[in-house]
Amino acid sequence: MRRRLVVLWLMFLLGLPGLAGLCVAQDSTPLDIPLLTRQAEAGYRGAMLALGEAYLDGNGVKRDLDKAVGWFTPLARTNDADALYLLSFALRERGRPGDLDEALRNAVTALSLTKKRKGQEFLEANIQSQLGFIYEKLGRFDETVVAYEAARRIFEERLGQSHPQVAGAYMNLANGLAGAGRQEESLAATETAIRVISRLPGTDQEPLGSLYLNKAVSLISLARYGEALAAVDQAEVVYQQLGAQAVRIADVLRNRSRVLNLVGRNQEAIEAAQGALTLYGQIPSPDQSTLAATHGILGLAYRDLRRYDDARAQFRAAATIIENNPRASRIDMMHPLINLGNVDDELREFESALTNYQQALSIILDTYGPDHAETAGMLSRIGNTSLKLKRYDAALEYGLQALLIQTSATDADVDNERYTYRMLARTLSATGNRTTAIFFAKQAVNTHQEVRARNSNLSDETRAALGQSFQPSYRLLSDLLLADGQFSEAQFVAGLLKQQEFYEFTRGGAGRSSASRDIEPGSIRLDEVEQSFWTDMRASMEPVLQIASEMRALKATREETGTALLEDKLKMQELAAKRDQAMQVFVASARNLIDRTETAKKTAVQFGQRYADKIESDLRSMSPNTVLLQIMSQDNNLHVFIRAAGRQMIYRMLPVGRTELANKVSAALAAVRDHDEDALAQLAALYDDIIRPVRSDLDAAVDLKSTDAPVLLLDLSGFLRYVPFAALYDGRRYLVEDFAPALYNPASPTSFTPMRRDRIKGAGFGVTRPFPGFAALPGTARELETVFKIIAGKPRLDDDFTQKSLAKALSSKPQILHIASHFRFRPGNEANSYLLLGNGDGLSLDQLRSQKQYNFRGIDLITLSACETALGGGAEGEEIESFGVLAQNKGASAVMSTLWQIADESTAKLMADFYEGLINQNLDKARALRQAQLDLIQGAKPEPQVAQASRAMTALEDTEETVSEVPTAHPYYWAAFILMGNWM
Structure with a gap:
């Protein structure tokens, strides 16, 4: 968006200092207007200048620009430099048709005269400033x-x-x-x-x-x-300290609204813009351009919330203000036209959108010329709407022209760049040019990453809102790669979004290992064919770029008079014609290059291959009988990849739509958590969609007859991370009865090695008492007592569970850290996402991340026997690994946590069985968890003497009811537990 000039101390900067001594208006004596008028009418130069300035400033008289122009004009005709300058100033302020051109001629003449006179440096500087204002308006x-x-x-x-x-x-x-x-x-x-x-x-x-x-x-x-x-x-701080006028606070709100809208905080943007409009309404004569801009900003926020009628009303209000403002220039209509076109486009009124866009483009070309960022942005929009109308040739041509302009820009406009890249990718995909479509889709994703890098200082909430706009580009690239048969590369792209989530959650992870740096998000490497394509594309741009450079140099050339000679004007016209011709040659060349590239043999994506190699290396480092299941849900299909060490990857595309599957996941999760009677039917439906089509592939990759149950590694993204895979039901058996599930995240720095069992040292903490908002957990004491009969160590309960005692325990490097408490999770709010300590305090994720005393290096397993330590609140499950990801990044080898609020007593039983299997039966973590879950499925019951309580996020009513039998076979009691990281 073109910056609007903020005129600071206008008269001080441009007028009076350079004309000291010319006007009696410089001292504090009130002007004698009748006397000045008589003197001016008599032809006295000083009086004419002083009277003209009085009318220009409104000093002693009502401001009247016509009268100011009238007094300056006679002197200007005598080539009086001071009068020429002041006349130029008054004409620019008046702003009638033709005034700007006349103001420019007078300022140029004044500058030429001033440069010939010594001691006129300040006047020369003021005239140059005046020229700058005029050129900017033009x-x-x-x-x-x-x-x-x-x-x-x-x-x-x-x-x-x-x-x-x-x-x-x-x-x-x-x-x-x-x-x-x-x-x-x-x-x-x-x-x-x-x-x-x-x-x-x-x-x-x-x-x-x-x-x-x-x-x-x-x-x-x-x-x-x-x-x-x-x-x-x-x-805002400056203005508040000064007790500034309403207009200044309105300016703050207007600018804040624009930023909030850009980062996706649209409702807050609406409130800020409405506040600005209210304050501007309290001003007798608000600046009309600013008022129109504020309506436009409010409209953008409405548009992004899909409140199109409200958006259109605001954009039309902006247009009306400009149309009724006699001082408005043609360029002022640019943004209302673009915004109205955007609404038309969103409402699929494409022809109307193109009409508005073309009108805006005409203004932009007249104002900025063919090589400006605004021109590129407008070309991209026209191309995108043409694409929707299936006018692919037009879309491609507009997109290529926009790309050329953006590539040559001094400062990249990354927002418009990613828009252009994505539009070109979609256009080329629609015409069957997959290779170059993939190239441009990669460029779009990489540009998204650049935006992310520039905004690492945003709050978690704002960064998450901004990140929502990234997902369509990742999905587009993933779809294109899958359609092209590049399965490993598609997996990498899906993983890249997950890696980005990991990276964002750990903010780059201070102290990250070299393994995590290797897959740090930020760049999808281009293969050799793509690099060659881009090199050739850039080379084909050079003739146009060279001509554009000559045009800029010619425009910047200043003669002594400050005007361009006739021969320079003719040269500019010649260059403009050459540029248009060269642009058409470039477009034709680019089309041929796209066609040639499509036939070239592609090589593997370097970074994608590295990703595949890492997965293979991880699988080989694990114990045998392990299979990896990677699942991506796209708009219309479910993409499934199956890997086992030393085996060829298997890829299946299942006809399951994203929306349909997301609804099934939500329904199943709700049914399990609420103990609904149809929970098994819901879990069976998910099994049929996700597991049954590939069950034979999974079985073929492992040894089902082995005494050790096969380990099923799950690499998931989006809402699939909410699926309780252990409880998926085939009509007779749960998946956990045949496999030991565990989560796998390639972005996490995990070393897969067996647990050392020569001497297990542990640290345990728990909360039994109720606190405001949290119920008592009577089973915690028995849970910890049972666990620490198996593990060496002394657990700490209630008042002994503090930040200080936890930090001290971590400093002793226990192998196992077991915490039984409540956990409150608020997605995007680390300060308010915390583990409840025994004294009622909260230990936030922000503290765990930033404070060095919470170092989990050397810990083989962190068990969070708490509620919802893994559950995020977003529909895409971006924070599903929450505490677990953070703990792994700070050194923990593995983390066990839960997907939903868990029952207190059944959890105590499960934990006791888990550690029995892990320590005394020498089972690995995944199989120990599976065995503990099977014990509950097969009917094991908690002790009947203690009432059930939930490790919940909110307070529950206390009950003295004695529970004689708990149906722990229901998935509610055991399927919430998930293991991530080193499952061995």
């Missing part, structure tokens, strides 16, 4: 930057950097650089202005607020949304 941003830079240089040379006028010059330069698409340089100029103002003693600090808002705009353009929000907050 969309001539390369010339804008030249003018602003000249002004800055003069001011800084004459005044030094510690001067408010120098700060203003840097701010003007920042605006020009932003308009030219040079966002990093623009940000640097804004930060310089902030430093200058901040260091000035006794200076009005209000301009700092505007500077911070301008900084936020630059950061938005660079997709650095977290920093943008921080800059908006800084502006």
Whole structure:
């Protein structure tokens, strides 16, 4: 989005300092307007200038730009440099048709005259600033930057950097650089202005607020949304400390709304924009362009929430304001047209969308030219709508043109880039060009990763909201790879999203092992054919880029007079024609290159092969009789991969739609947790969809007759992580009766080695008492007592279970850490996701992550005999591994936790049986858990004397009811337990 100029101290910066001594308006004496009028009518130069400035400023008279122009014009005709400058200023302010062009001619003439006179440096700088404003209004941003830079240089040379006028010059330069698409340089100029103002003693600090808002705009353009929000907050602090007017707080709300919308916090964006509009409504004469922009921002938030009628109303309101504003320029209509087109596109009114888009493109081309980021963004939108109309040739041509412009940009607009890449991928897929479709889909995913890297400082909640927009690109690439038969690569892409979740959850994981760094998200490597395609594509762009460079250089050339010669204008027209011709040659060349690449033999994706090699290495390091089941759910199909060490991978595509399967998972989970009578039927339906079609493949990969039950490793993503695989039911038996399930995450730094049993040392902690919001857990004491008859160590209960005692236990490096308590999980909120300690305090995920005393290195198993330690609240299960992933990243080898609220007494029984198998029967973790679950399935019961309680997230009513028999064969009691990491 093009930056709107924030005019800071306009008259101070552009007018009076350079004209000191010209006007009596400079001192504090009230102007004698009648006297000045008589003197001016008599032809006195000073009086004419002073009277013109009075009407220009509204100093002693009502502001009247027509009268100001009238007094400056006679002097300007005599080539009076001061009058020419002031006339240019008044014309630009008046803004009638033709005024800008006339203002430009007068400013150019004034500059030429001023440069011939000594001692006029300040006037020259002010004229250069005036030229910069005019060029910006005309969309001539390369010339804008030249003018602003000249002004800055003069001011800084004459005044030094510690001067408010120098700060203003840097701010003007920042605006020009932003308009030219040079966002990093623009940000640097804004930060310089902030430093200058901040260091000035006794200076009005209000301009700092505007500077911070301008900084936020630059950061938005660079997709650095977290920093943008921080800059908006800084502006608000400045304004609140100064007790600023409503308009300033409204500016803060308007900018905050834009950032919130970009990171997916749409409802908050709506509230901020509505607040801004309310405040602007309290101002007698609000700036109409700002008001229109605020309606547009509100409309964007409505659109992203699919409230299209509300969105369209806001966009039309913006358009109406602009149409009724006599000072509005043509460019002001650009964004309302684009936004209305977006709504039409979403509502499948494609022809209407194209009409709006084409009108916007015409404005953009006239204003910015053919090589600007705004032009590229508009071409991508037109291409995407053309794709929806199945006009594939048009879509491809628009997309290729947008790609060329974005590739040559000084500062990449990553938001528009990923849009273009994805549109090209979908277009090429629709035309059967899979190879290049996959290439562009990879570029889209990699660009998403760049956006993620720029926003590592966002809060968990905001980062999660931003990440929601990434998933369609991953799915698109995964689908394309699967359709192309690149199964390992498709697995890698699905895993990449999971790795991203892992990486985000651990924030890069301080102290990560080299294994985790190897699969750190961020780049899908291109194969040799794709690299060659991109090299050739870039080479075919060079003729167009070279001509565009010549055009920019010619525009930036300044003659002594500041005007372009006739021969330069003719040269520009010649270059423009050559560029159009070269663009058509590029498009034709790119089409041929796409066709040639499609026939080239593809090699494996380097990083995808590395991913496959890691899986094979992990499988070979495990004990025999292990099979890996990897499952991806796409829109229309379920993709299943089966691997065993030394065996060829098996791939199956099952005709199970994503929405249908997600609904079945939700229904089954609810039925099990609620003890519904149809729980088995729901679990059987899931078995039929997921396991039955590949059961023979699983059986063939293992030895079912072995005395050791085969281990079923599960690599899952999305909502599939909510499936209680152990309880899937074939009509006679649960899956756990034939296999020992365990979760496998290639993104986690796990070493698969058998547990050392020469001397098992443990540490245990538990909570028995009730606390506000949490029920008592009477079975915890017996659970820990039983467990620590098997494991060496002394458990700590209630008041002995504190942060200090846990940290001390960890420092002694126990092999097993067993915790029996409540766990409260809030997805996206680490500070409010915590383990309940025995004294009623909470130990948050944020503390576990950041504090060095919580180091789990050397721990072979962490058992969280608590509720919902693995359950996330999102429909995609992004946080399903929650505590487990964090613990593994901080050194734990394996973690056992639960999917839902678990029964207190049956859990105590299961834990006792688990450790009996693990320690005394020498079973590995997966098979020990399976045996404990089978004990409950086969009818083992907890002691009858203690009432049942749930390790729940909310308080339950106490009961004195004695339970004589608990039906522990129901999956509710045993299927919640999941083991992740090193299952051996």
